[in-house]
Amino acid sequence: MSTSTQAGPALVAGPASSKSKRKDSNLRKWAEIIIFVGPALVVFVTFVIVPVIQAAYYSLYRWNGVASLNNISCSSPERVRGTSCFNGLDNYIQAFTDPDFIQAIGNNFFILIASILIQGPLAILVALLLNRKMRGRGFIRAAIFVPYVLAEAIAALSWSLLLSPRGAINSWITAIGLPAPSDGALGDPSIALWVMFGILTWKYLGFAVLIMLAGLQSVPEELHEAAAIDGAGWWKTQWHITLPLLGPTIRIWVFLSMIGSLQLFDMVWVTTSGGPLNSTNTMAVYMLKNGQTAPGYGSAIAVILFAISLTVALVYQRFAMRRDLEGAITRGVR
Amino acid sequence: MRVIKLTAIGIIMAASTLVLSACATTADPGNTGDTGTETVELTWWHNATSDPLKGVWEQVAKEFENDHPGVKITVTGYQNEDLQRTLIPQALLAGGDAAPDVFMVWPGGEVRSQVQAGYLKDLTTSAASSLSKLGSSINPWQVDGKQYGVPYTFGIEGFWYNKNLFEEAGIAQVPTTLPELNDAVAKLKAINVAPIAVGAKDLWPAGHWWYQFALASCSVETLESAIPQLDFSDPCWVEAGTLLKEFVDTKPFQDGWLATSAQTGADSSAGLVANGNAGMELMGHWNSGKIGELAPGGVVPEFVGWFPMVSVPGAAGLPGIAMGGGDGWGVYKDAPDVAVELVAYIVSDDVQKRFAETGSGIPTNPAGTSGLTDVNLKMVADGLADATYVQLWLDSALGPDFGSPLNQAVVDLMAGKGTPESVVKALEDTAAKQ
Numbered sequence: 001m002s003t004s005t006q007a008g009p010a011l012v013a014g015p016a017s018s019k020s021k022r023k024d025s026n027l028r029k030w031a032e033i034i035i036f037v038g039p040a041l042v043v044f045v046t047f048v049i050v051p052v053i054q055a056a057y058y059s060l061y062r063w064n065g066v067a068s069l070n071n072i073s074c075s076s077p078e079r080v081r082g083t084s085c086f087n088g089l090d091n092y093i094q095a096f097t098d099p100d101f102i103q104a105i106g107n108n109f110f111i112l113i114a115s116i117l118i119q120g121p122l123a124i125l126v127a128l129l130l131n132r133k134m135r136g137r138g139f140i141r142a143a144i145f146v147p148y149v150l151a152e153a154i155a156a157l158s159w160s161l162l163l164s165p166r167g168a169i170n171s172w173i174t175a176i177g178l179p180a181p182s183d184g185a186l187g188d189p190s191i192a193l194w195v196m197f198g199i200l201t202w203k204y205l206g207f208a209v210l211i212m213l214a215g216l217q218s219v220p221e222e223l224h225e226a227a228a229i230d231g232a233g234w235w236k237t238q239w240h241i242t243l244p245l246l247g248p249t250i251r252i253w254v255f256l257s258m259i260g261s262l263q264l265f266d267m268v269w270v271t272t273s274g275g276p277l278n279s280t281n282t283m284a285v286y287m288l289k290n291g292q293t294a295p296g297y298g299s300a301i302a303v304i305l306f307a308i309s310l311t312v313a314l315v316y317q318r319f320a321m322r323r324d325l326e327g328a329i330t331r332g333v334r
Numbered sequence: 335m336r337v338i339k340l341t342a343i344g345i346i347m348a349a350s351t352l353v354l355s356a357c358a359t360t361a362d363p364g365n366t367g368d369t370g371t372e373t374v375e376l377t378w379w380h381n382a383t384s385d386p387l388k389g390v391w392e393q394v395a396k397e398f399e400n401d402h403p404g405v406k407i408t409v410t411g412y413q414n415e416d417l418q419r420t421l422i423p424q425a426l427l428a429g430g431d432a433a434p435d436v437f438m439v440w441p442g443g444e445v446r447s448q449v450q451a452g453y454l455k456d457l458t459t460s461a462a463s464s465l466s467k468l469g470s471s472i473n474p475w476q477v478d479g480k481q482y483g484v485p486y487t488f489g490i491e492g493f494w495y496n497k498n499l500f501e502e503a504g505i506a507q508v509p510t511t512l513p514e515l516n517d518a519v520a521k522l523k524a525i526n527v528a529p530i531a532v533g534a535k536d537l538w539p540a541g542h543w544w545y546q547f548a549l550a551s552c553s554v555e556t557l558e559s560a561i562p563q564l565d566f567s568d569p570c571w572v573e574a575g576t577l578l579k580e581f582v583d584t585k586p587f588q589d590g591w592l593a594t595s596a597q598t599g600a601d602s603s604a605g606l607v608a609n610g611n612a613g614m615e616l617m618g619h620w621n622s623g624k625i626g627e628l629a630p631g632g633v634v635p636e637f638v639g640w641f642p643m644v645s646v647p648g649a650a651g652l653p654g655i656a657m658g659g660g661d662g663w664g665v666y667k668d669a670p671d672v673a674v675e676l677v678a679y680i681v682s683d684d685v686q687k688r689f690a691e692t693g694s695g696i697p698t699n700p701a702g703t704s705g706l707t708d709v710n711l712k713m714v715a716d717g718l719a720d721a722t723y724v725q726l727w728l729d730s731a732l733g734p735d736f737g738s739p740l741n742q743a744v745v746d747l748m749a750g751k752g753t754p755e756s757v758v759k760a761l762e763d764t765a766a767k768q
Contacts, residue, residue, distance in 0.1 A: 062767060064734060065423050066444075067451030081768050082450055082733070100742070157599070164601045165590035166611070187593035189749075273535050276592035277749055278742075289742075292419060293734035 052306065059300035062087045064293060084296070091300035101301070104274070104281040105308070107193060111282075112261035114197050115204075116254055122201070123208030123253070124246070128238055130209065131216045141209075148206035156270030159199050160186060163271075186272050189279040196280045200267060204260070208253055215249025216242065248324045255316055262309045283308070374670050376407045377434040379422065381414040381661070386692040390685075398679050405672055426453045426666075435673040439483040439664030441474030442726050443733025448664070449477040455665040457481045457674060464678040468698045474726040475662050484677050486686070487695035488660030489619025490718050491542060491643060494604075494710075498637040499527050499613050508641040512550075512581070515644045519586040522613040528588035531603035531612035533596030534745050538729065539603060541741035542616060542657075543748070544757060545728040547581075548574035549655050550646035554723055561731050564765035566758050570650055575747055575754025577646060582748045588612055592749055597624050604628055608635065616643070619658065619696060622710040640713040642720075654722035659730055660698065732761075739764050 062074050063084040072078065074085040095101050130141055147155060162169050165184040173180035181188050185195045219242055227237045265284035268274060274281035274289065283305045291298015378395060382388040388411045395407040412421055418440060425433045426448065439445050439454065448454050457465070458481040465472050465481055475483030495508065503521040522529035534540040552560070552570035560566060588594065588606060595602045596617075604621055606612035608629035615621065626634040645653045663677045679685060686702025689695070693708045696715045706712050718724065729737035743760035746752030 064447055066426070066447040067453075068427060080450070082447060160593075161599060161601060164593075165588075166601060183590040184593055187590035189592075192593075272593060273537075273595075275535050275745075277746065277751055289738055293738065 055299040055302045055306075057299075058296050059091055059303050060086060060088060061296040062090070062294075063296035065295040087296075091297045092304065094297065095300055095304060100278050100281065101283075101286055103278050104283050104286040107280060108262050108264060108282050110193060111197060111200065111264055112258055115200070115257045115261050118197075119201050119205060119208055119257065120250065120254065123205055123212050124243070124250070126205070126209050127212035127216060128242070130213060141213075144209055145206035147203045148210075150203075152203070152266040153270050155203055156199075156267045160271045163195065183276075186280075187276055189275075189277045192272060192276060192279045196268065196271070199271070200264075203267065204257075208257070211249060211253050211256075212246065215246045218249075219245045251321050251324060255313070255321065258312055258316065259309060262305070262312065374405045374672055376405060376436065376670070376673055376676060378407055378409040378676065379417060379434040379437040380409070380411050381417050381438055382411045382694070383413055387689070387694045390688055390692055394680060394685055398676055401679075402672060402675070407676070426451070430668070433666045433668070435666050435669035436663055436676055437666070439475065439662050440730065441483065441485070441659060441662065442730035443736070444730070445475055445482050445664070446477050446733065449480075449482050453667055454482040455667050455669060455674070457484060457665060457677070460671070460674045461678055464681050467701070468681065469700070470724060471660060471698045473724075474659070474731070475664075483662035483664045484681055485660045485662035485698045486681050486689065488658060488698050488718065488724075489696045489711075489714050490656040490658030490721060490724065491546070491616060491618045492656075492714065492717055493614045493616055493641050493643070494607055494621050494625060495614035495639050495641065496607060496610055496612070496637050497639045499525070499610065503527070503613070508639075509644050510641075511644050512577075512646045516581075516584060516586075518613070519584060528606065528612040529614070530586045530588070531594070531606040531615045532587050532591050533594050533603035534587075534592050534748065535594055536596045537741035537745055538737065539596045539617065540748055541729065541737070541744045542727075543581075544574055544578050544740075544744040545657060546616065546643050547577040547646070548728060549643075549657055549725055550574070550649045550651040551577060553650045554652050554655070556650075557725060561728075564732070564761075564768060566761045566765070571758045571761070572754045573649070575744075575757045577649070578744070579747060579754060592745070597628075600628060602628065607638065610635070610637065619711065619714045622708060622714075623693070634708075634710060638710060640710050640717070642717045652723050654720065655725060656717065656721035656723070657725045657727060658718065659727045661695070732764075733768070735767070736761065736764050 058069075061069055061084055063069060064082075067084060070079075070084045070086075072083075072085050074087040074090070076085070079085050126144060130137055130144075161167055163185045164170070165182060165187060167184065170180040170184065181191070186192050223241050223245075224237055227241055232240070263284055264282045265288075268280050268282050268285050269288070272280045274285040283301065287298055287301040287305065291301055378391075380391055382391055391411065392409055395409040399405055399407055417438065422434075422437055425437075433453070439448065445454070461481065461484055464484060468485060471485050471488035472481060472483075475481060475485060493508075499522065500508070500518070503518070503525045505518045505521055509515040509518050519529040532539050532543070548571060549557070551573040552568065556568050556570055560568060560571075588603075588611075591603075594606075597604050599605055600609055603612070603615050604617065604624040605628040607615045607621075608625040608627075617624075622634055622638075622640075625638055626632060629635050642654075642656060645651070663680060665673045665677060681699055683699060683701035686697040686699040687705035690697045690702045690705030690711075691707060693706075693711065696706070696711055696718065697703060703712075703715055706715060725731070729740060732740070739760045740757070743752055743757040747754065747757055
């Protein structure tokens with residue numbers, strides 16, 4: 001995240017000596033803004049803002065995506081069965097009364113909370129360990145980071161083969177004399193979500209460690225030295241010096257992790273498609289499963305997912321990241 | 335500045351899912367022929383992305399151009415799901431020049447919605463001479479008695495089984511009734527083999543088991559009236575679930591069937607059959623190709639055989655009824671008349687024979703069946719010929735919206751989370767939203 005708070009050189013131009021000069025500088029200012037912001041703005045509006053508005057619009061219709069939209073009400077007796085119609089907020093009501101969707105939201109939040117409570121501390125520990133000079137550090141760093149570099153679909157396919165009832169992991173478990181799950185670890189609805197979380201941890205721990213390691217580089221060495229002189233042990237130093245100074249990094253990671261957890265799709269889709277019995281379903285998977293042939297309903301799910309993600313992001317920024325952002329709004333550059 | 339940036343990142347990330355769902359794909363604009371001038375340009379979209387079939391279609395287009403001076407055909411093969419779910423719907427919505435002239439039309443509910451939207455040309459009289467050759471396979475492309483699609487391939491579902499394992503288990507003859515199937519399952523279990531493979535992770539392969547039991551428990555009259563009217567009040571729909579539940583309680587499926595996919599990798603249900611790890615699999619006519627892909631060496635193993643779905647003694651369903659589906663061609667409403675001639679040429683005797691020779695499917699024109707070289711496809715073709723009645727896949731027949739909720743309800747039933755009644759309720763709930 002860039003911390004630059006200086007910008008807008010055009011504004012510092014001194015008081016204009018004449019009207020035409022001011023006009024010139026104004027023109028230049030606008031030309032600069034258009035040239036620099038224009039292309040990005042066009043792309044952002046076309047591919048982000050417009051689809052968001054379109055989705056919100058479609059979400060108010062019952063629609064199979066085949067014919068163009070009709071504005072007739074769904075409850076109107078004149079409507080022909082099978083044609084599209086306007087049904088207000090019914091798609092939203094349907095979503096929130098579908099136990100499968102509620103379960104999907106719950107699963108998203110399970111992954112979110114488990115990531116923060118388990119992946120976070122684990123990543124910090126590994127980062128602290130890897131920040132020390134020791135033998136084999138490069139190898140361990142690479143080993144932890146490799147899963148993150150792997151394509152998600154490839155990793156997911158590998159895991160689903162490994163965890164199949166006839167896969168390697170069940171063979172190993174049986175070989176050492178333990179009872180292996182006969183339906184495979186991802187085939188048993190009671191443990192599938194935890195197994196999914198395990199795979200996600202394997203995949204994303206490297207990313208968290210990388211961020212934490214980067215954060216650790218910004219902790220001044222002198223503080224450690226000063227603490228050592230004062231007689232603080234390694235653990236005490238980490239607890240009282242490193243962790244507090246790592247705060248901004250942790251908070252950013254939590255933010256990214258939350259957004260990732262809410263939008264979770266690829267890994268789940270390839271390994272389980274949300275099954276068995278919806279035990280690993282997520283909002284995005286539900287959206288694809290139920291929205292492909294009913295774009296109106298799918299759009300409503302998309303809007304709900306968007307609203308949840310945005311709310312979580314804004315609330316988190318407002319409360320948790322407040323200190324990191326202190327002054328950013330009040331002293332914003334004009 | 336930073337807060338704005340972070341908010342922007344949050345919005346972008348959140349919005350990316352919306353982009354996925356709502357972003358409209360710009361359809362490849364094709365030119366509809368202008369009959370006023372000398373040349374007529376036709377656009378033909380199909381789903382063959384690799385040879386030999388892709389080459390056959392290109393060759394067919396060339397031959398047609400040669401026989402019809404002034405006609406120029408742009409023929410393109412797209413990946414099936416892209417074609418069905420994105421390209422064709424978007425092109426038809428855009429209309430005019432963006433819409434292809436000849437394209438694949440899926441039977442049942444899909445052709446019904448396209449007709450309702452006014453996209454398709456009525457082919458009842460213009461293609462009559464071709465249609466008369468194709469037998470009952472044309473029925474699923476009819477809406478209100480009019481023909482809107484011409485099928486070029488049609489097949490039915492049955493059991494793909496392992497002859498060696500059947501022999502080893504002491505199953506002398508392939509089962510023809512449900513009790514015989516139960517017996518075969520018990521014998522296969524006795525030699526420690528997964529009797530039946532099913533890919534319930536993909537939902538629809540499990541759904542097909544319920545469809546088959548619905549065909550066994552409902553009379554043809556019920557099927558013919560209930561499906562178009564979406565009326566599931568007949569008790570046979572609940573009975574289908576009861577029959578299925580009883581069958582599932584004998585534990586006929588492989589370990590982890592809930593999490594098994596249908597066609598991906600050696601551990602999929604097709605892969606289990608291909609590699610000799612399962613006794614049989616209930617699957618459509620395309621399974622020969624899938625088993626071939628997943629078997630060592632890339633060819634369908636010698637031990638694979640086919641037999642039709644078993645009948646259920648004492649149930650109201652018509653014995654010998656089969657369920658299947660196929661692919662057909664539709665013509666855009668504003669397409670020039672020569673487009674209908676192109677469709678007629680595609681299902682002509684010679685082209686159908688060449689289609690059969692590619693092993694891509696079973697031709698609808700009986701004159702083409704002689705081209706079938708694949709032993710298993712021949713067996714499916716014979717099964718189709720012997721069928722007393724052919725019902726289109728229930729999910730296709732009901733309409734695109736039904737597949738997902740119906741199949742999920744069936745999987746829930748099979749896993750003990752739902753009841754026979756909850757499957758019917760899923761159908762009724764979806765019907766209420768039509």
